[in-house]
Amino acid sequence: MEKIKYTVKIKRYNPEEDRSYWQDFEVEVEDSLTVLELLMHIKDKMDSTLTFRAFCRSAICGSCAMVINNRAGLACKIQAKDKIKRGVIKIEPLKTLKPVRDLVVDQEPAFDKLKKIKPYLEADPKIVPDNTKVESLVLPEEFARYDKQTDCILCMACYGQCNAIEGNPEYSGPFQLTKVFRFVMDTRDGMDIQERIKLAEDNGIWDCVQCQMCFAACPKGIASCEDILELRRVAKDTGEDNVATRRAKFWFETVFATGQIDKFNLPAVALNDEKGEEIRNNLAKEFTQRGISQEHFVPQPFENIKDFQKFIKKVEKEL
Amino acid sequence: MKKIGIYPGCCFQGADEHNYDIIVAFLDNMGLGNVLLDRAACCGGGVIDETNKKIVYGLNARNIALAEKEGVDLYTPCNTCYMIIAKTKLALDSDPELKDAVNKILADEGLEYKGEAKIYHTLNLIRDFVGLDEYKKRIKRQISGVKIAPYYGCHVLAPNEVAVDDPEDPTILREILEPLGVEIIEGYQNETTCCGYHAGFTSPGQKERLAIKPLEGAKEAGADIVATPCPLCHKAMDGYEEPILQVTQLINVACGMTPEETHIHINKTEVKLSL
Numbered sequence: 001m002e003k004i005k006y007t008v009k010i011k012r013y014n015p016e017e018d019r020s021y022w023q024d025f026e027v028e029v030e031d032s033l034t035v036l037e038l039l040m041h042i043k044d045k046m047d048s049t050l051t052f053r054a055f056c057r058s059a060i061c062g063s064c065a066m067v068i069n070n071r072a073g074l075a076c077k078i079q080a081k082d083k084i085k086r087g088v089i090k091i092e093p094l095k096t097l098k099p100v101r102d103l104v105v106d107q108e109p110a111f112d113k114l115k116k117i118k119p120y121l122e123a124d125p126k127i128v129p130d131n132t133k134v135e136s137l138v139l140p141e142e143f144a145r146y147d148k149q150t151d152c153i154l155c156m157a158c159y160g161q162c163n164a165i166e167g168n169p170e171y172s173g174p175f176q177l178t179k180v181f182r183f184v185m186d187t188r189d190g191m192d193i194q195e196r197i198k199l200a201e202d203n204g205i206w207d208c209v210q211c212q213m214c215f216a217a218c219p220k221g222i223a224s225c226e227d228i229l230e231l232r233r234v235a236k237d238t239g240e241d242n243v244a245t246r247r248a249k250f251w252f253e254t255v256f257a258t259g260q261i262d263k264f265n266l267p268a269v270a271l272n273d274e275k276g277e278e279i280r281n282n283l284a285k286e287f288t289q290r291g292i293s294q295e296h297f298v299p300q301p302f303e304n305i306k307d308f309q310k311f312i313k314k315v316e317k318e319l
Numbered sequence: 320m321k322k323i324g325i326y327p328g329c330c331f332q333g334a335d336e337h338n339y340d341i342i343v344a345f346l347d348n349m350g351l352g353n354v355l356l357d358r359a360a361c362c363g364g365g366v367i368d369e370t371n372k373k374i375v376y377g378l379n380a381r382n383i384a385l386a387e388k389e390g391v392d393l394y395t396p397c398n399t400c401y402m403i404i405a406k407t408k409l410a411l412d413s414d415p416e417l418k419d420a421v422n423k424i425l426a427d428e429g430l431e432y433k434g435e436a437k438i439y440h441t442l443n444l445i446r447d448f449v450g451l452d453e454y455k456k457r458i459k460r461q462i463s464g465v466k467i468a469p470y471y472g473c474h475v476l477a478p479n480e481v482a483v484d485d486p487e488d489p490t491i492l493r494e495i496l497e498p499l500g501v502e503i504i505e506g507y508q509n510e511t512t513c514c515g516y517h518a519g520f521t522s523p524g525q526k527e528r529l530a531i532k533p534l535e536g537a538k539e540a541g542a543d544i545v546a547t548p549c550p551l552c553h554k555a556m557d558g559y560e561e562p563i564l565q566v567t568q569l570i571n572v573a574c575g576m577t578p579e580e581t582h583i584h585i586n587k588t589e590v591k592l593s594l
């Protein structure tokens with residue numbers, strides 16, 4: 001083990017003064033520390049007032065999520081050495097939750113949002129036996145659909161990095177929507193699928209900007225961004241008709257027909273109102289002004305498009 | 320002459336046709352030849368998943384296979400196309416069964432996904448395909464007296480597995496902009512928040528609220544222009560007070576083109592460059 005010197009830049013919060021400020025700690029420590037051990041070292045040897053939350057030290061309890069070099073993650077899972085950038089490690093509390101003190105944030109608002117989506121199984125009496133003597137069977141291939149998602153430890157790293165919350169504080173959050181997905185996919189769940197989807201819609205699936213940051217943050221490799229797309233798919237397939245589902249249908253149809261999305265007609269078809277028409281008319285005017293020929297308003301099918309269409313059909317069926 | 324395959328995404332058509340001219344000129348300025356992969360199809364745009372996720376794998380395996388057939392690597396300036404295609408490549412390269420299954424279907428079109436072609440975006444193309452030294456040699460004039468705030472957008476830095484630079488401390492955009500003679504403004508408020516483009520239809524208010532944030536942050540920090548590599552970020556963020564341009568447009572100007580020639584005049588928010 002080798003000792004290394006670097007600067008730890010910590011964003012602290014003092015609730016008495018309601019003040020956030022950066023403080024630098026110059027450390028000389030073993031190169032084998034996790035970020036959590038580094039924080040414990042600072043608390044132990046340099047500043048006993050430094051406050052952070054941790055418990056299991058092994059990426060299980062979900063207490064120690066924070067932002068390290070602009071990316072949320074678990075302090076106990078991340079090696080400090082890997083995070084030294086030009087001599088500095090930057091540590092902040094999760095960004096979308098209010099700090100209580102230093103690196104500790106108030107998780108309650110995120111838990112309240114979780115409660116709203118009914119994060120529990122409503123047993124389907126047709127599948128789940130009414131006594132404990134008989135097992136409720138789930139086939140491996142059924143479980144595989146949401147196996148990964150059950151690994152969530154509620155650490156809120158994804159939530160602390162979510163752009164949708166940045167734009168709309170009411171947005172429920174990645175792990176909450178992953179939870180909806182998990183129950184939508186669970187064969188034992190008896191809640192009406194439309195009711196589950198309504199919970200997802202009322203809690204933000206259309207507000208997600210698909211930035212992928214939740215996936216980048218998750219210590220368990222859960223891709224909430226993809227679960228959200230799946231929820232949108234289920235919403236569409238169970239009959240939801242709105243701007244988003246019309247967009248999705250039209251998108252696929254035109255890609256199937258030409259290889260490309262028809263962006264000229266998309267607003268009119270998706271919005272399906274006067275505003276959509278107006279956008280199309282304005283686009284037509286703009287194109288004409290810019291000397292774009294009429295045939296370039298919409299994508300033209302590429303050569304041998306029939307072969308491409310056969311390919312897509314086969315992918316749908318066989319992949 | 321080294322050649323690269325241009326992947327035609329939706330950022331090249333209709334109202335965005337000019338983006339094609341921008342990148343063809345850019346490749347030309349970099350001394351690269353190009354092959355247009357004209358039978359390539361939409362990457363899925365994060366929307367075709369809402370029909371069937373498997374189609375996204377199929378589409379992009381096919382897109383990459385088309386490049387491989389031409390014996391070229393694939394280049395797209397779009398952050399989202401880059402991320403989705405690179406993600407597919409990762410999935411195919413790490414899952415032999417998936418790769419075999421896709422290849423069985425691709426064979427009907429006489430195509431095969433081999434996994435040889437690399438996926439390039441403007442940022443890693445300059446660094447790894449052109450080379451930063453060669454890039455610098457190709458800059459003919461300086462765009463001086465202008466303060467530029469680099470804005471990466473999301474999909475070149477996340478997911479981490481496909482990031483074109485260290486997502487925690489990216490420097491590539493600065494390294495590309497500095498040789499143009501501009502002053503760089505970094506560390507501004509909301510430098511890393513999303514442009515909101517992909518909520519444009521599903522939640523227009525969300526898109527509006529997000530698009531303006533990095534612009535305001537850059538303006539407050541004293542930047543004259545925000546520079547992004549991504550045509551979608553550009554589209555989402557153009558039209559507010561602070562102007563935004565694509566990095567390739569600035570490069571084209573520094574390589575001797577007039578702002579008009581690289582379509583800077585069609586920006587909704589006017590940009591003035593002193594040359």
Ligand code: SF4
Binds near residue numbers: 158213
């Ligand atoms: S992809 Fe959606 S849920 Fe995930 S961080 Fe981005 S906005 Fe939030």
Ligand code: SF4
Binds near residue numbers: 178
């Ligand atoms: S999805 Fe991942 S990052 Fe989000 S709370 Fe669960 S374990 Fe943490």
Ligand code: FES
Binds near residue numbers: 053063074
């Ligand atoms: S301390 Fe339990 S997850 Fe880090």
